[in-house]
Amino acid sequence: MITKNTSAPAVDATLRAWGLRLTRQRRIILEVVHATDAHPTAAFVYRRVRRRLPRVSLATVYRNLRRLAAEGFLAERADPSGVRFDGNTAPHDHFTCVACGRIYDVPTRATRGVRARIAVRSGFEVLNHRVEFYGRCGACRRQGGRSPVKGQRRS
Amino acid sequence: MITKNTSAPAVDATLRAWGLRLTRQRRIILEVVHATDAHPTAAFVYRRVRRRLPRVSLATVYRNLRRLAAEGFLAERADPSGVRFDGNTAPHDHFTCVACGRIYDVPTRATRGVRARIAVRSGFEVLNHRVEFYGRCGACRRQGGRSPVKGQRRS
DNA sequence: TTTGTTGTTGATAATGATTACTAAAAATAC
DNA sequence: GTATTTTTAGTAATCATTATCAACAACAAA
Ligand SMILES: [Mn+2]
Ligand SMILES: [Mn+2]
Ligand SMILES: [Zn+2]
Ligand SMILES: [Zn+2]
Numbered sequence: 001m002i003t004k005n006t007s008a009p010a011v012d013a014t015l016r017a018w019g020l021r022l023t024r025q026r027r028i029i030l031e032v033v034h035a036t037d038a039h040p041t042a043a044f045v046y047r048r049v050r051r052r053l054p055r056v057s058l059a060t061v062y063r064n065l066r067r068l069a070a071e072g073f074l075a076e077r078a079d080p081s082g083v084r085f086d087g088n089t090a091p092h093d094h095f096t097c098v099a100c101g102r103i104y105d106v107p108t109r110a111t112r113g114v115r116a117r118i119a120v121r122s123g124f125e126v127l128n129h130r131v132e133f134y135g136r137c138g139a140c141r142r143q144g145g146r147s148p149v150k151g152q153r154r155s
Numbered sequence: 156m157i158t159k160n161t162s163a164p165a166v167d168a169t170l171r172a173w174g175l176r177l178t179r180q181r182r183i184i185l186e187v188v189h190a191t192d193a194h195p196t197a198a199f200v201y202r203r204v205r206r207r208l209p210r211v212s213l214a215t216v217y218r219n220l221r222r223l224a225a226e227g228f229l230a231e232r233a234d235p236s237g238v239r240f241d242g243n244t245a246p247h248d249h250f251t252c253v254a255c256g257r258i259y260d261v262p263t264r265a266t267r268g269v270r271a272r273i274a275v276r277s278g279f280e281v282l283n284h285r286v287e288f289y290g291r292c293g294a295c296r297r298q299g300g301r302s303p304v305k306g307q308r309r310s
Numbered sequence: 311t312t313t314g315t316t317g318t319t320g321a322t323a324a325t326g327a328t329t330a331c332t333a334a335a336a337a338t339a340c
Numbered sequence: 341g342t343a344t345t346t347t348t349a350g351t352a353a354t355c356a357t358t359a360t361c362a363a364c365a366a367c368a369a370a
Contacts, residue, residue, distance in 0.1 A: 021337055021346060042328080057349040062328065064347095080233045082327080095279050104277070122259070123293030124250050130287045138278030176317060176366055197356080212320040217357065219318095237356080 011073070018071050028052050029064045033074050034087035039094075039103040041084055079132065093131040099140035106133065166228075173226050183207050184219045188229050189242035194249075194258040196239055234287065250288040254295035261288065 011030060012022055020026065032048045033040065040048075046061045065085055069076035075086040077094075081101065093106040108131075166185060167177055175181065187203045188195065195203075201216045220240055224231040230241040232249075236256065248261040263286075 023337075023347065025348075055349070057351090059329075059350080060348060066328095076235075078233055078235045095277075095281070097279075098282065104279070106277075122250075122261075123296065124252075124259070124288070125291045125296055126250070126288050127253065127290040129289065130285075132285045132287075133279070133281050134283040134285075135279055135281040141278065141280055178318065178366075180319075210320075212322095214321080214358080215319055221357095 014073070020067070020071065025049070025053055025056050025060050026064050026068070028056075029061055030068055030073055033065070033068075033085050037088070037105065039077070039084040039086050041082060045085065077130075093133065095133040095135065095137070097137035097140055098134055099136050099143075102137060104137065106131075169228070175222070175226065180204070180208055180211050180215050181219050181223070183211075184216055185223055185228055188220070188223075188240050192243070192260065194232070194239040194241050196237055200240065232285075248286040248288065250290065250292070252292035252295055253289055254291050254298075257292060259292065261286075 028049050032045050042062055046058050049056050068074050075089050077084050091108045095104040095106050183204055187200050197217055201213050204211050223229050230244050232239050246263045250259045250261050
């Protein structure tokens with residue numbers, strides 16, 4: 001599934017505003033992450049970027065993913081399957097299928113109010129929160145009752 | 156902060172029921188995790204266990220943490236700071252202080268109902284869910300307005 | 311208790327993911 | 341254009357975790 005491609009000029013301007021140079025590799029890395037909703041790993045992004053830049057270095061991919069995440073152009077999340085990147089920087093939750101390993105976006109609407117409810121207790125100042133659901137996606141439920149897979153390949 | 160020490164005989168019985176032998180190292184590893192609420196890393200557990208078993212191997216600590224987690228004697232969680240273990244196997248959420256890195260338990264009461272709300276949509280069968288809060292704990296708020304630390308040492 | 315079987319351990323090598331390093335190349339400023 | 345500054349590619353190094361395996365310890369049958 002492909003999401004809308006980020007408009008290059010707009011991204012360029014924002015990158016510049018943050019003092020980031022516009023290198024071919026940086027732009028393509030960002031485009032690759034924005035062009036998928038698969039919550040890709042660094043290795044996945046590397047494979048995709050190499051289609052367009054066969055000589056790109058894995059280190060360059062890591063370097064830029066980390067930096068672009070730090071600057072807010074994409075999101076970085078760690079879960080049991082490792083570190084993944086998300087071009088969708090709007091607030092949303094996730095559903096991970098324990099059978100196929102796919103990670104689906106879930107509108108935050110369902111969990112709105114969670115933060116407010118916790119904020120009042122214990123003197124914690126809550127700046128952010130994350131909700132993760134685990135279960136079986138529609139496709140996997142239809143395909144029969146196989147039990148959850150243990151070793152999920154990281155794509 | 157120390158939580159109640161697991162009663163050795165009871166644990167012994169349960170371990171046996173699961174076909175796990177009662178080795179000195181296995182029991183002490185479990186005790187160490189149950190004796191702290193710091194959500195320790197494997198390295199932290201290793202250091203603690205060595206106080207009582209100076210010749211224990213790091214591999215033994217990993218092996219048993221993973222197995223004890225798989226059998227349900229403790230919980231394993233992955234987050235941006237890495238893999239951590241939790242002796243508290245009751246359902247509960249977590250608050251991570253972005254200033255000091257400490258992870259606090261949060262009663263699930265505050266987020267009850269979250270799962271039910273999501274279960275109805277998209278054909279997902281929700282088996283489990285996790286809520287993570289991020290912010291500043293009471294201690295860190297008092298200590299002044301330093302901005303969140305980036306590199307948190309893993310204890 | 312002795313003995314036999316089988317699971318577990320300690321030591322260390324291997325792996326996989328990520329980061330550090332650095333000379334060369336590219337982007338930007340003048 | 342030339343000068344200045346960043347970034348890159350390639351690769352070595354690091355870090356967390358897992359695999360391997362001979363020696364050992366737990367358990368149970370005798
Ligand atoms: Mn997402
Ligand atoms: Mn906990
Ligand atoms: Zn699925
Ligand atoms: Zn704190």
